[in-house]
Amino acid sequence: MSGKKAGKKPNRSGSNVFANFDQQQIQEFKEAFTIIDQNRDGIIDANDLKETWASLGYMQDDKFIQDMLNEFPTLNFTTFLNCFGQKLADTDAEDVLSNAFACFDVENSGRISKNDLSSALKQLGDRFTDDEIAQMYEVAPMKDKDVDWKRFVKLIKYGGDFEEEN
Secondary structure, three states, X not given: OOOOOXXXXXXXXXXXXXXXXXXXXXXXXXXHHHXXXXXXXXXXXXXXXXXXXXXXXXXXXXXXXXXXXXXXXXXXXXXXXXXXXXXXXXXXXXXXXXXXXXXXOOOOOOEEEHHHHHHHHHHOOOOOOHHHHHHHHHHOOEEOOEEEHHHHHHHHHHOOOOOOOO
């Protein structure tokens, strides 16, 4: 067991990775795994990763692919789920993320304008590039032209998308 503190939810014990996620999350991870497992053999290997990157329009060299696989040389679904569990556990606690976003939501609307968020991401902390910001907006839940930051926090912490909160 790791010495790191996990967030309030889900409780990560390591003995049963499936207990760390609800059924909807497991199904979403299974769908993602199936998309990446191009040859459908139940293992994500170098060829699967290369083909997946190519399908996204990126040609990655063997070193890049091997670097991805070094941490998990045999990547079956359980290992894939465990990997994402570790990545999600390494994010800030939900209340920390919420407080950070709330600083930019002066009207307490649950929204942050793209301009305000982009400016903050370029100027504060680990400064984001324009490409990184564009990638973020591809997945960020939006309300009109604003980021729905409450849903975005849940996406960061737990994966998947969540219904609009009123």
